[in-house]
Structure formats: structure tokens, C-alpha cells
Amino acid sequence: MSAPAPIEVAGLRKVYRQTTTGEAVTAIQQLDFRIEPGEVVAIVGQTGCGKSTFFDILIGLEAPTAGSIEIGGRTPYGDFDGFRGRIATVFQQDRLLPWRSALDNVRLGLEMLGLPEAQQVERSREWLARLGLGDFLQAYPHELSGGMRQRVAIARAFAVQPGILLADEAFGHLDEVTASQLRDEFVGLARANGATAVLITHQLEEAIGIGNRILVFGKPATLLADVRLDGYGADDTALLREAIQATLQTNRIDPRLLQ
Numbered sequence: 001m002s003a004p005a006p007i008e009v010a011g012l013r014k015v016y017r018q019t020t021t022g023e024a025v026t027a028i029q030q031l032d033f034r035i036e037p038g039e040v041v042a043i044v045g046q047t048g049c050g051k052s053t054f055f056d057i058l059i060g061l062e063a064p065t066a067g068s069i070e071i072g073g074r075t076p077y078g079d080f081d082g083f084r085g086r087i088a089t090v091f092q093q094d095r096l097l098p099w100r101s102a103l104d105n106v107r108l109g110l111e112m113l114g115l116p117e118a119q120q121v122e123r124s125r126e127w128l129a130r131l132g133l134g135d136f137l138q139a140y141p142h143e144l145s146g147g148m149r150q151r152v153a154i155a156r157a158f159a160v161q162p163g164i165l166l167a168d169e170a171f172g173h174l175d176e177v178t179a180s181q182l183r184d185e186f187v188g189l190a191r192a193n194g195a196t197a198v199l200i201t202h203q204l205e206e207a208i209g210i211g212n213r214i215l216v217f218g219k220p221a222t223l224l225a226d227v228r229l230d231g232y233g234a235d236d237t238a239l240l241r242e243a244i245q246a247t248l249q250t251n252r253i254d255p256r257l258l259q
């Protein structure tokens, strides 16, 4: 894994100009927070509140209108190549290449990093095996179930050994049992590898199950609440769910979340 560095978000703002109408759309109002190396963080927020936009800036696909995201003092959108292999994302759609086998899909990121071929193959095998797909190395995406395809996408993300792992609604479309298994594996592997993990989810249950911390975004994105889960016991789950739900609905922090 690359050297761990915090993610520092300061005065972040993003306004899009719609191509058809020329109208300005504020996707991110203002965000300020910091994620420490090795933290496992869930982001929840209403649809259209700017969560994916936040990820787009974090992976360097978009530049902010104002403010910054810095990782180890550098910005992903300003230094795209410098971040190659340091951040990996699992998306809602698996985004596998249909003409490549599972093994070759996982190899893709390693090819881009310029690893020797033998090492690409070895590492891809290893990660596919770790995700329970050791017998499906040569299978093509259309031969795999949705859950299996998402496992390939997870293997592909982990294989580059990134310091930061992102998941954007990566498990929501699978059945509940598969989703919670994959989510636990994703988080478990991130922890075992000392990586920072940030997961976007619509489902509060999923966010609460994830671990250290929940960031609740307003619409357009502001930080409504920064919930540290270690402050709550197992009995508090129902209260947490209600309080976060109320925060999302009213677009202001529910007093039960103030500690």
C-alpha cells in the first residue's frame, strides 16, 4: 500500500453549468472535513445531493469550483498521474469489460501501473481467489451473476493495492444477503490492508453497519452531521437510524445526534 495520508476537504464547492439550459446547478454547497488514514467512513445523503460529485473530485475527474481536496498535500484533479494506483473505486455498475475474462479484467489496473506480466497474473489470481472466484478466472462477465461480477470489480480495485478505496452505491442493487456479505468483505479487506475506505450508500442500515463514522450530507452537499459510531452502543441503532433519518428529512442536524 502507498504511504497513508489523510484526505483533507476544505471549503469545497462545485457548481455545474448545465449544457442545455446554461443554468447553474450547485452540486456541492460547501464541505469541510478530514478523513484520517485507515478510517472507514460512510456517506449518506438524499439523491442528487452531490455524493458522486464529491467522489469525482476525489478521484480527479472533476475540479472544484472553489476550495480543495488534498491528500498528502496534493490534489487529485491537479496531479492525476501522481495518484494513479493510489485510489480505487467500485461503482454501482461493475464496469467490467465484456470481452475480457475475470482475470484479465482484474489485470487491467496492473497493466496501467506497468507491472511485469507474471506479477499481474499472480496478483489477479490471488485477489480473485480471496473473493471466492478461484474457479472462475477464465469466465467472462456474461457468465457470472451480478454478485460475482461485483466481486471481480472488488478484486480489481484491491489488486492495485490503493491507499484509498471508494464504493459508490456498490452493493445496493444486490439482494440483501449478498450485499451485506460483500460490504463486510470490502470493509474487512480494507481494514486488513490498512486502507482508508469511503462508502456512499442510500441505506442507513448499511451505513450504520459499516464502522467508524457516518458523514450526513445535506442537499446540496453540506456536512449536516459527523457521527462517530464508537460513541454509540449496540442498543442505540434504532435511535441512530431515526436521528439520521430526521436529519436527512429536515436538512438540519437532529438534536439527538449532538453529543
Ligand SMILES: Nc1ncnc2c1ncn2[C@@H]1O[C@H](COP(=O)(O)OP(=O)(O)OP(=O)(O)O)[C@@H](O)[C@H]1O
Residues within 6 Å of the ligand: 016, 017, 018, 019, 025, 026, 027, 045, 046, 047, 048, 049, 050, 051, 052, 053, 054
Ligand atoms: N456533469 C454534470 N453536469 C451538470 N450537472 C451535473 C453533472 N453531474 C452532476 N450534476 C448535477 O449535480 C447534482 C448532484 O449530482 P450527484 O450525481 O453528485 O448526486 P448524488 O448525491 O450522487 O445522487 P444519487 O444518490 O442519485 O447518486 C445533481 O443535481 C446533478 O444533476
Ligand SMILES: [Mg+2]
Residues within 6 Å of the ligand: 051, 052, 053, 168
Ligand atoms: Mg450518485
